[in-house]
Amino acid sequence: MTNPKLDLLIDRPSESVPEMVVRRVRQAIADGVLLPGTRLTERELMDLTGVSRTSIREAVRHLLTLGLMETAPSRGVRVAVLGSAEVREIYEVRDALEPAAAELFVRRATDEEVAALVEKVQPKASGEERLRAIYEFDELLLAGARNSLLQATLAPLHTRIHALRSLSVTIPGRREESIQEYLDLAAAIQERSPERAREASHRHVRAAAQAALEAVRILEKKQ
Numbered sequence: 001m002t003n004p005k006l007d008l009l010i011d012r013p014s015e016s017v018p019e020m021v022v023r024r025v026r027q028a029i030a031d032g033v034l035l036p037g038t039r040l041t042e043r044e045l046m047d048l049t050g051v052s053r054t055s056i057r058e059a060v061r062h063l064l065t066l067g068l069m070e071t072a073p074s075r076g077v078r079v080a081v082l083g084s085a086e087v088r089e090i091y092e093v094r095d096a097l098e099p100a101a102a103e104l105f106v107r108r109a110t111d112e113e114v115a116a117l118v119e120k121v122q123p124k125a126s127g128e129e130r131l132r133a134i135y136e137f138d139e140l141l142l143a144g145a146r147n148s149l150l151q152a153t154l155a156p157l158h159t160r161i162h163a164l165r166s167l168s169v170t171i172p173g174r175r176e177e178s179i180q181e182y183l184d185l186a187a188a189i190q191e192r193s194p195e196r197a198r199e200a201s202h203r204h205v206r207a208a209a210q211a212a213l214e215a216v217r218i219l220e221k222k223q
């Protein structure tokens with residue numbers, strides 16, 4: 001007979017160690033701590049994360065698959081360096097999928113989720129605070145859309161897009177335009193208008209694509 005007082009059940013962590021490494025690296029890229037072109041060796045990643053070589057190798061394989069890292073010219077890996085062609089492709093996919101996510105969010109999100117999303121649109125937030133709020137806005141949007149395939153496709157793209165935002169806002173007037181675009185999108189979502197939300201998302205993504213391409217072309221000319 002099993003002793004009811006004997007409890008040896010081990011709680012399983014929600015993430016494996018490699019998954020935690022991937023999440024931390026993704027966040028560092030999104031926050032601009034790991035900039036495009038930053039080279040990292042296995043030893044450096046082990047020292048930074050405090051995990052085993054086996055876990056690092058598994059995490060790096062996943063980061064390479066996501067397109068967040070690429071093989072470095074010498075040894076190790078580096079944060080992916082995006083050229084004009086890659087940026088254009090990313091935004092073409094974003095323009096095809098993100099408006100659909102906005103529409104699904106309007107149709108499926110709870111009132112509490114809508115309120116949480118709208119709260120992330122902060123016109124007076126500082127640069128770093130605003131970037132973090134936008135990142136959280138994107139996460140809430142995908143979660144509230146309740147489409148796991150759409151979320152799995154857009155989530156890694158959002159990390160790469162977020163890394164480009166620090167470049168995009170260097171284009172004169174882009175910061176102010178982006179703030180207004182998010183305000184328009186939040187208003188459409190708050191009004192529960194799927195059509196307006198989709199159109200507002202389209203306008204934002206296309207304007208963001210134009211700014212990102214302009215910023216990347218400026219960088220390419222300097223290289």
